[in-house]
Amino acid sequence: MKKYGLLTSFIFYFIYTSSQSDGIQWKGYLLPDYRINYNNGEWLWNENRLSLQFGKTFEERAKITTDIWVRTLGLPNEQQWIKIPEIREAKIEIFDFLFPKLDLSIGKQRIKWGTADKINPTDNLNPHDLEDIWDFGRHKPSDAIWFKYYPSDKSKLEAVFLPLFQSIQMPIGVYSNLLMPKFSFPDSFSVSPKPGYPPLQLPNKIGIIVNNIATNYLYPTLNIKNSSFAFRASQQIFEIDFSASYNYGYDGIPIPTKAFVEIDSINFLQKRTYINVTALLDYPKFHRIGFDFTGNIKGIGIWGEACLAIPDKNYILKTYTPDINQILGFDAGIITEVPDSIIFEKNKPWIKYVLGSDYTFKNGIYANIQYLHGFLHERGSKELNDYYLIRIEKNIFDNKIKISPISGGIVINNYKDLNENYTFMLLPEFTYFPNGNTELTIGAKIIDGKGQGTFNSLKKYDEVFARIKYSF
Numbered sequence: 220m221k222k223y224g225l226l227t228s229f230i231f232y233f234i235y236t237s238s239q240s241d242g243i244q245w246k247g248y249l250l251p252d253y254r255i256n257y258n259n260g261e262w263l264w265n266e267n268r269l270s271l272q273f274g275k276t277f278e279e280r281a282k283i284t285t286d287i288w289v290r291t292l293g294l295p296n297e298q299q300w301i302k303i304p305e306i307r308e309a310k311i312e313i314f315d316f317l318f319p320k321l322d323l324s325i326g327k328q329r330i331k332w333g334t335a336d337k338i339n340p341t342d343n344l345n346p347h348d349l350e351d352i353w354d355f356g357r358h359k360p361s362d363a364i365w366f367k368y369y370p371s372d373k374s375k376l377e378a379v380f381l382p383l384f385q386s387i388q389m390p391i392g393v394y395s396n397l398l399m400p401k402f403s404f405p406d407s408f409s410v411s412p413k414p415g416y417p418p419l420q421l422p423n424k425i426g427i428i429v430n431n432i433a434t435n436y437l438y439p440t441l442n443i444k445n446s447s448f449a450f451r452a453s454q455q456i457f458e459i460d461f462s463a464s465y466n467y468g469y470d471g472i473p474i475p476t477k478a479f480v481e482i483d484s485i486n487f488l489q490k491r492t493y494i495n496v497t498a499l500l501d502y503p504k505f506h507r508i509g510f511d512f513t514g515n516i517k518g519i520g521i522w523g524e525a526c527l528a529i530p531d532k533n534y535i536l537k538t539y540t541p542d543i544n545q546i547l548g549f550d551a552g553i554i555t556e557v558p559d560s561i562i563f564e565k566n567k568p569w570i571k572y573v574l575g576s577d578y579t580f581k582n583g584i585y586a587n588i589q590y591l592h593g594f595l596h597e598r599g600s601k602e603l604n605d606y607y608l609i610r611i612e613k614n615i616f617d618n619k620i621k622i623s624p625i626s627g628g629i630v631i632n633n634y635k636d637l638n639e640n641y642t643f644m645l646l647p648e649f650t651y652f653p654n655g656n657t658e659l660t661i662g663a664k665i666i667d668g669k670g671q672g673t674f675n676s677l678k679k680y681d682e683v684f685a686r687i688k689y690s691f
Contacts, residue, residue, distance in 0.1 A: 247271045247691060254684040257663070263393055263682050264351070265293035270307075282312045308360045316366075324365040329358060330379060332451060332464060333524050334513035338591055338608075340526035340571040341464055341509030344379060344449055346471035347595055348388040352397060353664070361385055373455035379466075381447040384439045386502065387471030393680055397673060398472065398596050399434070430483055433497045436473060445469070451509075459514035466507050467531075472596055473500035474562050478538045503563060504531045518578065525572035528598065530563040562599070569593070569600040584613045596673070604672065605631045612648075623648040623662075632672045642668035642675050661685045 247270045254264035269289045276282045286308040310326030333339025337356035345358035362383050368376045390397045439445040447468025454461050477499040484493045511524040538557040571593030579585045587610040593603035608628035614621050626646045633640035648662035664682045668675045 243273065243275045245271065245273045249689045249691075250686060252684070252686040254682045256680055257683045258679065258681055262293065263680060264684075266351075267291045280314055282314075283310070284312070285309045320369045322367045322369075324367070325363070327360050327362050328365065329360045330363060330365060331358075332462075332509070332511075334460070334462075334511045334522040335524050335573045335575055336522070336577075336587060336589060338573060338589070338595070339511075340524050340573060340593065341507075341511055343470075343507060343526070344381065344447075344466060344468075346385045346387045349390050349398070349596075350388050352390045352394050359385060359388055375451075375453040377449075377451040377453075379449040379451075381449075381468065382443070383441065384445055384447075384469055384502070385471065386436075386438070386473070394677070397676060399432075428491055428493045429496060430493050431495045433495070435497065435499050437476075437499055437501045439469060439502060459512055461512045462510070464507075464509040466509075467504070469502045469504050470598070471502070472598070473502050474534060475499065475536050476501040476534065476562075478536060480538060480540045482541055501534075503534050505529060506531060520577040521575070523572070523574045525570055527568055527570045529568040530565050533561065533565050534563040536560040536562055567600065569598070569603060571597075571603065582613075584611060586611050594673070607631075619652055621648075621650040621652070623650075627665075630668070630672055630674055632670045638669070640670035640672070642666065642670075642672045644674065656691060657687065657689045659685075659687050 250266070250268040250270070252264060252266045252268070253262075255261070256263050267290060271287045271289070272285065273287075274282060274284045285306065288302075288305045288307050290302045290305075292302060306327065308326075308328055310324055310328040313323045313325075315321065316323040330344045331339075331342055332344065333342040339356070342356075342358070344363070345361050348354075348357040348359045351357070361381050364380045364382075366378045370376065389395065389399075447466065449464065449466030449468070451462055451464040475498040479497045481495045481497075482492060483495055485491075486493075506529040508527045508529075509525065511522070513520075513522040515521070537559050540557055571591075573589055573591045575587070575589035577585065577587040589606075589608040591606040591608065594606060597603050606628055607630075609625060610623060610627075611625040612621055612623040624647050626648060627644040630642035630644070631637065631640070632642070643666070645665040646662065648660055650658055650660045652658050662684055664680075664684070666674060666678050666681060668678070
């Protein structure tokens with residue numbers, strides 16, 4: 220604990236000395252964020268975050284930028300712990316590098332591509348940071364070399380090299396199992412007697428109960444062959460900004476490629492087999508082709524994005540089962556057949572896309588709507604759901620208060636069985652601005668629905684929350 224105090228003291232000392240130095244600019248914010256499950260009163264989230272951002276410009280030829288987080292974070296059923304000060308960003312930008320209009324940015328940095336509001340299918344260079352699942356659009360900055368060239372005032376060319384692999388930051392706390400892989404046997408799984416043996420009342424796939432799933436991650440080695448790269452070209456045409464992009468690299472969300480099954484017990488009377496599974500999780504690589512646009516037509520904001528994901532090979536799940544005859548202690552003539560399962564096929568790409576618009580009416584009401592096909596964790600053409608999102612807000616009392624009574628959306632998992640496959644989310648907010656630096660927000664998250672959708676698993680975590688953000 221003492222070392223955390225020393226690090227924090229050093230950071231505050233650096234703030235003081237920086238404020239006395241000529242040419243160094245610093246800013247940041249303090250963000251306490253508290254959330255309670257209003258169904259049972261349990262704490263869901265308790266975070267106090269201090270963000271410290273420093274920058275210095277060198278004769279308009281170069282600039283250094285850093286962002287450091289210092290936090291305490293309390294989670295349910297766990298002791299509150301202090302996270303070591305985290306360097307979220309540390310980069311240097313060199314302007315007119317080698318020749319005019321070519322800029323170089325190198326270091327740990329956030330590379331944001333895409334034009335949609337917070338949910339961007341083409342924004343996939345930095346891995347997603349899903350530590351807080353409700354902080355849409357948050358990513359983990361990456362070590363990168365980023366070139367930007369400006370042929371004209373309305374065009375830009377970009378090239379990015381990311382030498383090191385980074386995995387996604389998975390959710391924590393009560394949300395920690397939200398994106399964990401679910402194990403199931405293929406539909407063609409069969410248990411049958413050998414020829415010549417008497418038929419037995421054998422448990423089938425429906426009778427398999429998974430007691431426990433253990434996971435082992437197969438991280439790519441630190442090798443230049445496992446680096447990623449990307450390119451992007453942007454152009455403004457008739458006041459509409461367009462861009463096209465391509466990148467090739469790892470996806471930050473792992474998939475199971477091997478599963479080793481151990482039988483815990485078999486109950487022939489109840490036709491139940493209880494098993495434990497050890498899954499090896501690997502990271503797939505995709506070619507991604509992106510396109511986006513944004514603009515304003517007669518005061519109406521419009522935007523859209525699309526990303527085509529192409530697996531670089533076939534990704535297959537192999538399931539290894541034990542010999543049931545050995546477990547029983549005699550040759551019962553049982554044959555277990557578990558064929559390989561195809562997760563991603565090289566010749567079967569899928570596309571995610573989003574379309575959106577916003578408008579501010581004469582009475583000051585702001586409306587924002589988006590249609591999204593495929594959330595960030597959904598992959599494969601059969602796994603993409605549809606999201607209809609809306610937010611309506613209005614500032615009142617000389618912009619001292621902002622109310623957002625309608626905010627949220629509907630998720631459709633299966634149009635053919637709509638009554639049994641949907642999710643409804645209502646996220647109202649009330650924000651008070653006591654001064655130009657401070658905002659106090661209270662609100663709620665209400666979720667309901669049916670089916671196996673990811674967000675349906677959050678129904679039992681309906682919450683009320685309060686957060687304060689002070690910027691300096």
